Amino acid sequence: MGRRNLWALIYVTVMMMLIEVESSLHRVGGGKYSWNSDVNFSDWSNHERFYSGDWLFFGFDRTRHSILQVNKSSYEQCIDTDFIFNVTRGGRDVFQLLEPKPYYFICGRGYCLKGMKVAVTVLPQPLPSTPITPVSTASTTLISSSAFTIATLSLAFNAFLL
Template sequence: MTMHRCRALGESETHNNMEGSARKSVIVRLMATIAVVMMMVGSAAGDRRKIGASGWIPNYNYTDWLITSQARFYVDDWLYFVYDERYYNVLEVNKTNYESCNDQGFIKNITRGGRDVFQVKEAKTYYFLSSGGYCWNGMKVAINVEEETAAPAPAPSKNGSPSSTGRQIILPLAVFAVLVWSFLL
């Protein structure tokens, strides 16, 4: 009877180990699914927009750049400043300090190493400049950020092929379906 009892306990441990492995497998699949979905959602959360055609440099007219590039900035976009961090920096300032090139009492120093990003979180005008006198050499920019309006619906396709919008929706849904299917197996 003792031998039978030990055997039953051993089988129970094996069964528990199998259940634990199955649980771990389910958790790993679930985490992978969540990660892919988050990447798909995150990629639609705003564009990265480089400031200036040649980066954040002196003797450059950023107002002209904004006009000629017809750049438009929307809430959740990322402003991307590229510059030589040995000489320049990027400070967010208020309108008065922007107009007078005053770097004292700045709102935020976004300088991190010459390849810096700043996410615009609300519709308003953001003011940036570089200190050390470089503002007087043109290193300042005022970025007007707008709420993104919903795009009008695309016209129906005449030849029956799916629109590009349809393809943009179908691919993520297909990936999601495959992940869910693998999760259920």
């Protein structure tokens, strides 16, 4: 492979890594401290759109509630043992949705039986040419990662080859 082809391959690889990805922070239940038994989490999640890379924010009283990532069966039966991951840290906790798949969360300590559980279905990140249109709710905040523009890198790359 010639030197020019090698640099072209490196350039394309860097471009693919620097494509700007949009992710959202979803406030579970819609409010600042809404991980509680007064929220209809099924209704909330049905009105949100989740993409891989998005974040869930759980605001709650950590002395009363917890957040456990569980499988579908544990979600449906409110089983808080043998969980996948304990998200609970300090009462204002986040969880990143890394893969396009369903995720299930419950509150332990018996609160799942009072409706404190949420299921979210995560979609693949849209292609960069497709504009991301977040659902306009008070519980979603768009977070944009910073990246160099393709035009700037293209100019730098062309100047390097000369």
